[in-house]
Amino acid sequence: MRFELTPRTHVSPVMRALAPVAAFITAFLIAGFVIWLMGRSPVAAFDVYVLQPLSDPWALQELLVKATPLALIAIGLSYCFRANLWNIGAEGQYVIGAVLGGWLALKTHGTEAGAWVLPLMLLLGVIGGALYGLIPAFLKTRFGVNEILTSLMLVYVAQLILDYLVRGPWRDPKGFNFPQSVTFDPSATLHPILEGGRVHYGAVFAAIAVLVTAVVLGRTLFGYRLKLTGDAPRAARFAGFSSKATTMAVFAISGGLAGLAGISEVSGQIGQLQPSISPGYGFTAITVAFLGRLNPVGILLAALVVALTFIGGESAQILLKLPLDLTQAFQGILLMCVLAADAMVSYRIRFATRGGGK
Amino acid sequence: MFSGKVYGALAGAAVLALSAGAAVAQPKDKVKVGFIYVGPVGDHGWSYQHDQGRQAIEKAFPGKVTTTFVESVPEADSERAIEQLARTGHDLIFTTSFGFMEPTLKVAKKYPNIKFEHATGFKRNPNLSTYAAKFHEGRYIIGQIAGKMTKSNTIGYVGAFPIPEVIAGINAFYLGAQSVNPNVKIKIVFANTWYDPAKEGDAAKALLDQGVDMLAQHTDSPAPIQAAEARGKFGFGQASDMERFAPKAQLTAIVDNWSDYYVARTKAVLDGTWKSEDTWGGINAHMVVMSPYKNMPDDVKKLAQETEAAIKSGSLNPFKCPIMGQDGKEIECKGKGALSDEQVLGMNFYVKGIEDKIPQ
Amino acid sequence: MTIVEAILLTIVTASTPLLIAALGELVTERSGVLNLGVEGMMAMGAACSFAAAVTFDSTLIGVAAGMLAGTLMAALFALLVLGFAANQTGSGLALTILGLGLSGLIGAPFVGARRDPIAPLDIPILSDIPVVGRLFFEQDLFVYASIVLTVLVGLYLMRTRSGLTLRSIGENHTSANALGLPVWRVRFWAILFGGACAGLAGAYLALVYTRFWSPGMTAGRGWIALALVVFAAWRPGWVLVGAYIFGAATVLQLHAQAAQFGVPSQLLSAVPYLATILALLLLSIRHGRAIGAPGSLGVPFVPDR
Known part of the structure; x- marks a missing residue:
């Protein structure tokens, strides 16, 4: 017995929309089964993981905080992935954005520098991320070096650069030799949207990125070019689209957005440079991009869902004493279910018995 | 997780001295103690030893104390996890890595009635102690x-x-x-x-x-x-x-022993005698064994x-x-x-x- | 033992898990499937092998369990990318995330347990040859197995009919299908082989290299294995060279520190990664554009397309 796949000629939009819902339900059922195997109540787990965070204003706010960098980075990655370019080094671009933007914050520390500091920092963050993203793009277009590997290797390098800076030259001179920079001045701080809240203006940037991307992908020639480059590279070449230019452009965009996420987190949440400034946002965002099926609105929703699994996962540790690994396993299962559901929508799957031809 | 756990109980760098205005503590019948770990409890090392301390508390006060932990909390994203503990009825919260210093201070200021203990840092508050070992x-x-x-x-x-x-x-x-x-x-x-x-x-x-x-x-x-x-x-x-x-091959081992300290601090909360302090204990204090x-x-x-x-x-x-x-x-x-x-x-x-x- | 011998010995053992995992991935990729889940399969291999070895007090059972775990994870991946023609990059990442999480659940009860070291295989007489003797004839079984595996994979791909079939499918699945070659079946087995190798590499880490289990102990080695396949331009012999170069870079930077050069340790730690990028770059410049990448790599196969 074996599978047989045939592309569906017509895919109804309803099915496309329902597929992720079905995937979620399946993922929850599988996770519930695992929890049951561990001798715990799946119902209680669902309540703690999902229902409680969604019915608690504090948790909803934290959801936005956590989803902000994920959405920003994933939106950027969607440009790359649409063009079939696999930038998995967003974590490094995030770090370099934070480093370059943070450099200005440290330079202006203790001076009377005014309101221009923060916008320039954000700009430097974008530039830093974009330039760092352009390294694998350049190596690919110029020398044909595989971008998956160079972008990934550069993540480790970026982390070591940051590590070196905060343990060495950028260490707070009054900080007893602890590996951290000075705390940023108010002029270098990205403020919360609501006084006393935790959601900073990075959330606004994420929202803008979603809107702009929706327009770019749906309404512009560049968006069409991306789709064509990804789906039919030869046709794109015949149409006169330079794949090199496209490669450079999408890496710059995704690197820039990752860099913006980096500097926003550092100036909005952490308030200083330190050896670790990301709990793996750049990698988690890859999951988010796929969960959101590279669609801007989908990515926004996916970022919120993934943020929910983190927050729910912490609650589950506290209230149910369920281990953290379960949350990670669940994220893997969820992503698999969404990918499978997508495939089921696109293809008709039949079981054929042996002897039905090769 | 790079800066795992730098320690430093810098007496001179206390952000706030003990303030006389701290809320008068009441003895308690039941205490809920929470822990934030930087690594997995199974790391054999740093977090593992803190978890041994947590288990010691449970043994020392049967029926009176419940404990919770959140493991592998990234330092860059720890404020929420600490606040989650604060919001879920914990009376005493230990954050066990240097990188949790600023987030712990932020949450401590927000929840003045909850006691916090930060390992290896140097910023204190009337409801935030620091502790480390020599x-x-x-x-x-x-x-x-x-x-x-x-x-x-x-x-x-x-x-x-x-x-x-x-x-x-x-x-x-x-x-x-x-x-x-x-x-x-x-x-x-x-x-x-x-x-x-x-x-x-x-x-x-x-x-x-x-x-x-x-x-x-x-x-x-x-x-x-x-x-x-x-x-x-x-x-x-x-x-x-x-x-x-x-x-x-092992000639001896330098064991991080947090149990005595954790039990003592939990007892202080139970008795209503907890105060913000800075502890830097060595072999004498049985923190280093x-x-x-x-x-x-x-x-x-x-x-x-x-x-x-x-x-x-x-x-x-x-x-x-x-x-x-x-x-x-x-x-x-x-x-x-x-x-x-x-x-x-x-x-x-x-x-x-x-x-x-x-x-x- | 001289210091040169000792260093070479350390390099060989440090490189072996990378080599084993990369060989498996090489076969998978040669069949036209990109599996980014090596890290996850390796983590599962480490956890399951250790759990089984402790439970049954047998290294052999442990190794078998590790390979089985890697194979099962690979089967799940095969279901996604072959059965559902799902995106390979996404599925591979999902596999990594799932594997890291699941391995944590499986390994948790075994934290703190340990295994005795496996005695190196001492080949008499030969191991007494100066310098090369210890290096070549007194290693653990896995080291020999990894070298034999390199040769076998090379022979299989280049010298057998079945290997030719696998390569043609990887080059162009549409024409291979038109010729009546069993695209799905071959890819299925190639993916499983990759999983078994990743599981074996994980078992090596847990049972031989560290001899205890702890969460996240693969520490990114699965990703390095992926890099090695590209570095090697999809040729088994070069995987061996690449694995040893990377192992050497890792080990030598530690020696450079012990020799007290006073260079920032972060810079030295970055050397293996920078060296990989540089090596990739040089290879690409030398071989021109398509350096042996299978033509259908990463493209889902649907007959009518």
Whole structure:
């Protein structure tokens, strides 16, 4: 017995929309089964993981905080992935954005520098991320070096650069030799949207990125070019689209957005440079991009869902004493279910018995 | 997770002194204690030992105390996890890594009725204590053992990162060795990780290949001491007793013992006597415990026990003045007859006799 | 043992898990499937092998369990990318995330347990030859197995009919299908082989290299294995060279520190990664554009397309 796949000629939009819902339900059922195997109540787990965070204003706010960098980075990655370019080094671009933007914050520390500091920092963050993203793009277009590997290797390098800076030259001179920079001045701080809240203006940037991307992908020639480059590279070449230019452009965009996420987190949440400034946002965002099926609105929703699994996962540790690994396993299962559901929508799957031809 | 756990109970850097206006504490019948760990509880090292302390609390107050932990909390994203504990009815919250300092302070200010304890930091609040342990006391003892027992006259040290805590440990280890063997040499390798067993093992092998026969480590996994065992050399356990991983090689281990402190602080909350304090305990406070001395001749064992007793009684300080820097010049002595706490906690120089440079 | 011998010995053992995992991935990729889940399969291999070895007190059972775990994870991946023609990059990442999480659940009860070292295989007489003797004839079984595996994979791909079939499918699945070659079946087995190798590499880490289990102990080695396949331009012999170069870079930077050069340790730690990028770059410049990448790599196969 074996599978047989045939592309569906017509895919109804309803099915496309329902597929992720079905995937979620399946993922929850599988996770519930695992929890049951561990001798715990799946119902209680669902309540703690999902229902409680969604019915608690504090948790909803934290959801936005956590989803902000994920959405920003994933939106950027969607440009790359649409063009079939696999930038998995967003974590490094995030770090370099934070480093370059943070450099200005440290330079202006203790001076009377005014309101221009923060916008320039954000700009430097974008530039830093974009330039760092352009390294694998350049190596690919110029020398044909595989971008998956160079972008990934550069993540480790970026982390070591940051590590070196905060343990060495950028260490707070009054900080007893602890590996951290000075705390940023108010002029270098990205403020919360609501006084006393935790959601900073990075959330606004994420929202803008979603809107702009929706327009770019749906309404512009560049968006069409991306789709064509990804789906039919030869046709794109015949149409006169330079794949090199496209490669450079999408890496710059995704690197820039990752860099913006980096500097926003550092100036909005952490308030200083330190050896670790990301709990793996750049990698988690890859999951988010796929969960959101590279669609801007989908990515926004996916970022919120993934943020929910983190927050729910912490609650589950506290209230149910369920281990953290379960949350990670669940994220893997969820992503698999969404990918499978997508495939089921696109293809008709039949079981054929042996002897039905090769 | 890079800066895992720098410690520092810097008396001079307290953000706020004890304030008289702190809420009057009431005795409690039941207490809920929460823990934030930087690593997985199964790391065999840092977080594992804190979790041993958590379990000790549960045993000490049956029926009165419930405990919770959140593991592998990334430092860059820890504020929410700490606040989650604060919001779920915990009365006492321990955050157990240096990187949790700012987030802990933020949450502590927001929840003035909850008691917080931050390990290895230096910022306090009326409801936020700090605590850390003087592991360098133990490192002086193992330095003496290594200095006595080395045949190649070269001892080795696998460090995590060149941060003050690790530098102070290396200096204490080397001073100990020098005190019994003036010509001993030390080789140092930084693994640039707190926790990557294979890489830590490689670092240890590199040292052993270069002629080291006594291996101290300041990374969390048992891989380095295992490497020593496999080569028939000797080593010292870190954070927890690693004898089962290297029964022939482990001479002793410097055990992080948080249990006594955690039980005492929980009791203080139960009794309503909890106050914001700064604790920096060593062998005397039972925060640093030497596991049984084994695999060594009796005279070395006797020396180690005497040194341990001397440190415990306060008659010996590993950083007693004069301390010479690498250039042979004396380091200014800011404490009473020894380097001051600030000097030890912010240490960024090697002592005379170490030929390496601090990588910066 | 001289220091050169000792260093070479360390390099070989440090490189072996990378080599084993990369060989498996090489076969998978040669069949036209990109599996980014090596890290996850390796983590599962480590956890399951250790759990089984402790439970049954047998290294052999442990190794078998590790390979089985890797194979099962690969089967799940095969279901996604072959059965559902799902995106390979996404599925591979999902596999990594799932594997890291699941391995944590499986390994948790075994934290703190340990295994005795496996005695190196001492081949008499030969191991007494100076310098090369210890290096070549006194290693653990896995080291020999990894070298034999390299040769076998090379022979299989280049010298057998079945290997030719696998390569043609990887080059162009549409024409291979038109020729009546069993695209799905071959890819299925190639994916499983990759999983078994990743599981074996994980078992090596847990049972030989560290001899205890702890969460996240693969520490990114699965990703390095992926890099090696590209580095090697999909040729088994070059995987061996690449694995040893990377192992050497990792080990030598530690020796450079012990030798007291006073260079920032962060810079030295970055050397293996920078060296990989540089090596990739040089290879690409030398071989021109398509350096042996299978033509259909990463493209889902649907007959009518």
